[in-house]
Amino acid sequence: MAIAFFIVLLVSALFLQQAALSLFLGILLSYLNNKLSLSPISVNGSLFLKAGIICLGGTISLKSLGTISIDYIPLVSIYVIAIMTIGILIGRAIKLPKNLTLLLVSGTAICGGTAIASLAPIIKAKSEDLVASISLVFLLNAIAIILFPYIGEFYEMTDAEFGVFSALTIHDTASVVGTASLYSDESVTYASITKLGRTLWIVPLLIGASIYSKSENKEYEFPYFILVFIAFVVLGNAFNVDGEIKSYMKYISISLFQIGLFMIGYKFQ
Incomplete structure (x- = not known):
């Protein structure tokens, strides 16, 4: 019975491709196991996150920098650095745990759930910090999808202005594209x-x-999977890997992240 619940909810998580929902489905499975006294399933979620990070390296195209207007590179850089700096200062001021602060600022400054899931195994974040940060990013994205098109119309933004506004203030790529599509192609x-x-x-x-x-940690163990991640970035760009292959790798990376987050949600108490 436990295996059946596990398979159904995991397949649902992979199909939905949403970090927050994968976490919540894992938590739901944990709840069902406890309520129905089912046998526990032991899987290390962080291993899947690390594998997802490695595959993510193969999807990153440094040549894509050339497609970004020279006007936007400084804007994006200033935004990312400013959000991370301000976020860390606020985290210290209100005495948030360091790892929770890092997860939140990374998710809101860079790329939402992907940044959070990638960072978590490196800093050895607690499952409750991971759940809290991804939940907040998910909530912010949901609010943005509903409100931002109206904000764009109210301020009479051009297509370019709304596109840049969405890209800088919404965190997950799918939510960015979805919100922008509600405004114009x-x-x-x-x-x-x-x-x-x-x-x-x-x-x-x-x-x-x-x-x-x-x-920060004297007992620190170097995350060697980061070297493999960097190697994938370098090899993917050096050999100009085909776009279709990168699309497959991106799907595999996202799926591994979903499985990892699902299992972390399952272990969450």
């Missing part, structure tokens, strides 16, 4: 290009997180 183009600039910041984020974790 041209907004989707501007939103996609600008969001790409934010997403590429995941590379320095993961490298920086590894260095930070080493300085």
Whole structure:
């Protein structure tokens, strides 16, 4: 019975492709197991997150920087650095746990659930911090999809302005594209290009997180999977991997993230 529940909910998580929903479905399975006294299932969710990060490296195209307007690169960079700096300062001021602060600022500054799921195994974040940060990002995205098109119309934004506005203030790529598509087709183009600039910041984020974790923890173990991630980035760009292959790798990466988050939700008490 436990296996049947596990398979049904895991397949649902993979189909929905939403980080927050994967977590919640895992928590639901844990609740059902406890209520029905089913036998527990033991799977290490962090292993799937690490595998997802490695596959993510194969999807990152450094050449894509050339498609981003020179006007947007400084804007995106200033935005990411400012959000992370302000977020860390606020986290310290209200005395949030360090790891929760890092997850929140990474998710809101870079690429939502993907950044959070990628960062979590490096800083060894607690499952409750992961659940809280992804839930908040999911909520912010849901609010943005509903309100932002009205905000764009109220301020009479051009297609380009709304696309950039959506890309900078909404966190998950799917939500960015979905919101921009409600405004205009041209907004989707501007939103996609600008969001790409934010997403590429995941590379320095993961490298920086590894260095930070080493300085903060004397018992630190270097996350060697980051080296494999970097190798995938380098090889994918050096050999100009076909776009279709990158699409498959992106799907595999997202699926691994969903499985990992599902299992972390399942372990959440």
